[in-house]
Amino acid sequence: MLEVFIKGWFFIVGGIMFYSAFNLSILFVFISTLNLCGMEACYNKEKHKPQDFDFVNIIFIKTIEDVDVLMENDQVITSTDTSLIPLPFRSFFGSGLMPGIPPMDYLEGLYQNLSCSPECYKLALIYINRVIKNANTLELYKVFNNISFYRMYLAAVVVAIKFHDDDFFSNAHYAVIGGVDNTEEMNILERAFLQAIKHKLFISTEEWDAFDDELIIDTSTKEFSAGPFIDYKSTDTQYSSTWLTINKFYNVASQT
Secondary structure: OHHHHHHHHHHHHHHHHHHHHHHHHHHHHHHHHHHHOOOOOOOOOOOOOHHHHHHHHHHHHHHHHHOEOOOOOOOOOOEOOHHHOOOOHHHHHOOOEOOOOOHHHHHHHHHHHHOOOOHHHHHHHHHHHHHHHHHHHOOOOOOOEOOOHHHHHHHHHHHHHHHHOOOOOOHHHHHHHHOOOOHHHHHHHHHHHHHHOOOOOOOOHHHHHHHHHHHHHHHOOOOOOOOOOOOOOOOOHHHHHHHHHHHHHHHHHHHO
């Protein structure tokens, strides 16, 4: 009788273990699928609306305008001695060499893959202006140039997404999109950017509206064409020179 009881007990326990193992395997596959998405949970993000294109367009144009690409000899900066730049600003320069992708192409890649609200791009530029102001107080000029632009803007928009949007991807996902070596490097960039803006993420209504007014003034002389990523012409000679220097690389890349 005892032997029958023991066998029955083992049968019940074995069945429970098999059932649990099966469920755990299903759970493991489900979690693995979520990890492949690069998120803690998969969710359907709203597609970009047509009216978002012009808004993001203006933001990107303003971003490129703020990139100081000209040296005294009218050439783009090709390298920077990062040892002369203190932390946290040094993190934005990477190897100190100019990346091969044109700035506008890089912004387009972010736009196509980040799936964030358009306001995040505006937030990112406001944050970058704060970085520049904080750097200037330390007599660190031109920390935002055509070398630091890529990593700084990536960090800025990631911080903006996490502050503004309800849903966001993991830093592993952002590292792949932004061309950063690995997740840890993305983490370092995010921490460095937060330090560079002194962890001040809040934007007042006055600052937000003032930035809108600045965009309207800056783009009032621009001639826009169709599409979310466009060329434009300016009546300002100095500004046109800056844009043409950047756009030269953009056109070459577009034709290859």
